[in-house]
Amino acid sequence: MALIDVVNLSKAFGPKVVLSNVNLQVQEGESLVVLGGSGTGKTVLLRNIMGLLTPDSGHVSVEGKIIAQLSREELFKVRQSIGMCFQMAALFDSMTVFENVAFGLRRHLEISEDEIRARVEECLSMVGMKGTDKLKPAELSGGMKRRVGFARAIALKPKILLFDEPTTGLDPVMTDVIGRVILDLKHELGITTITITHDLKSAFEIADRIALIFRGECIACESPADIKVNPHPVIQQFLRGDADGPFLLDPPPPKRKGQETLP
Numbered sequence: 112m113a114l115i116d117v118v119n120l121s122k123a124f125g126p127k128v129v130l131s132n133v134n135l136q137v138q139e140g141e142s143l144v145v146l147g148g149s150g151t152g153k154t155v156l157l158r159n160i161m162g163l164l165t166p167d168s169g170h171v172s173v174e175g176k177i178i179a180q181l182s183r184e185e186l187f188k189v190r191q192s193i194g195m196c197f198q199m200a201a202l203f204d205s206m207t208v209f210e211n212v213a214f215g216l217r218r219h220l221e222i223s224e225d226e227i228r229a230r231v232e233e234c235l236s237m238v239g240m241k242g243t244d245k246l247k248p249a250e251l252s253g254g255m256k257r258r259v260g261f262a263r264a265i266a267l268k269p270k271i272l273l274f275d276e277p278t279t280g281l282d283p284v285m286t287d288v289i290g291r292v293i294l295d296l297k298h299e300l301g302i303t304t305i306t307i308t309h310d311l312k313s314a315f316e317i318a319d320r321i322a323l324i325f326r327g328e329c330i331a332c333e334s335p336a337d338i339k340v341n342p343h344p345v346i347q348q349f350l351r352g353d354a355d356g357p358f359l360l361d362p363p364p365p366k367r368k369g370q371e372t373l374p
Contacts, residue, residue, distance in 0.1 A: 114139040119169035131327040144314040147324035194264030200256035202248040209244035234262040254285035274306040
């Protein structure tokens with residue numbers, strides 16, 4: 112059984128269909144990268160996995176539990192097994208690095224301050240941020256903030272980590288650093304990851320499989336080697352980063368009921 116199972120997931124906001132019958136399975140310990148153009152529903156997919164949105168049809172299950180059918184208490188327990196790494200880290204500006212990483216530990220666990228300190232130091236060390244515990248977010252670079260966000264996300268020892276565009280706005284060197292941290296966390300913790308990104312270099316380095324969402328549909332979910340040679344014109348255009356091709360073309364208008372196709 113897949114750890115995360117997305118089955119015929121559809122979600123619209125008013126007349127705008129964001130996801131349409133998306134099917135994805137993520138196995139325990141796997142690293143899935145989700146690619147796609149801006150506004151194609153990648154973050155909406157993560158929010159459905161977290162139970163922050165309710166599907167219009169289809170469902171998401173985590174460890175066999177259908178998210179939309181869970182009670183508030185059951186959903187709370189599932190969310191404790193999922194760590195979320197936000198696009199811009201989403202640290203609390205008024206708190207130190209230590210307080211940011213300790214926040215979830217203090218809120219959800221009944222452990223001593225010594226145990227909290229030990230766990231915070233362990234998590235910061237895992238992401239290469241040892242010795243920064245007294246700093247405030249304003250004293251950190253963009254890449255450092257992301258890594259503190261990672262430390263906070265792993266503090267409660269989740270089974271799943273979700274990364275929402277973790278390299279956005281970073282220079283190429285720091286982008287590579289973040290990619291290596293994601294890989295290290297996966298290998299050290301045996302954790303399952305889903306990463307939303309636009310950075311193809313990082314995608315091919317960290318992924319066991321890559322999914323591409325186009326116009327709300329998952330048009331491929333394959334190994335990095337297989338997706339490189341997939342002949343689908345949208346996939347090849349996206350991988351080339353080429354403006355010419357079907358990726359930017361307007362979709363055909365929906366047919367009216369009873370409309371016939373002309374020969």
